Amino acid sequence: MNLLGLISSRAYFCCMVVFVLIGGVPFSSNAQLDPSFYSTTCPNVSSIVRGVLTNVSLTDPRMLASLIRLHFHDCFVQGCDGSVLLNDTATIVSEQTAPANNNSIRGLDVVNRIKTAVENACPNTVSCADILALSAEISSDLANGPTWQVPLGRRDSLTANKTLATQNLPGPSFNLSLLKSTFLIQNLTTTDLVALSGGHTI
DSSP states (O other): OOHHHHHHHSGGGSOOOOOOSSSOOOOSOOOOOBTTTTTTTOTTHHHHHHHHHHHHHHHOTTHHHHHHHHHHHHHHHHSSSSGGGOOOOSSOOOGGGSTTTTTTOOOHHHHHHHHHHHHHHSTTTSOHHHHHHHHHHHHHHHTTOOOOOOOBOOOOOSOOOHHHHHHHSOOTTOOHHHHHHHHHHTTOOHHHHHHHHHHTTO
16 A cells, blocks of 8 residues: 555544645634744654655756645645545545546655655654645745745545535636635735646746
């Protein structure tokens, strides 16, 4: 079983819920996120993620944009909780088959590689949701885009929501009005829309 399969059957494997991309996606936890969340438990987590992504980008530079998009597609459903990573099980209907994700999201294998490397260094410590957030941050930096310090401490979701993924994720045929209204539901502005859309195509 690959790691994503393990996550779907034992969702507690990762640990840590909540938010990050731009700062407005709603979430269901009052946890306080902090860039130094792993400073004592996994101080090298950022450098581990960066090392994997640096190697990946040498052979597939497009992956950097794909990981930003993957994080965005996670956050727009039920908060930045790693739910997009969960596979179908007897009790989970995966978000990966929602119309905006089906046959279009990339990078699940890269997240697997990162999670394996992080687990080797810091077992049962860093959430998959935080790995997605760090991947987006570091991908932007490696692509010579803007940089920021990702606040960390998200908990991984135990569920996925294909219905919300279908409802919340903007489709490729959306016009500007539909895109703006979809982002507004997430408390994101037109500036956020332009930044995230541009992030798809770095």
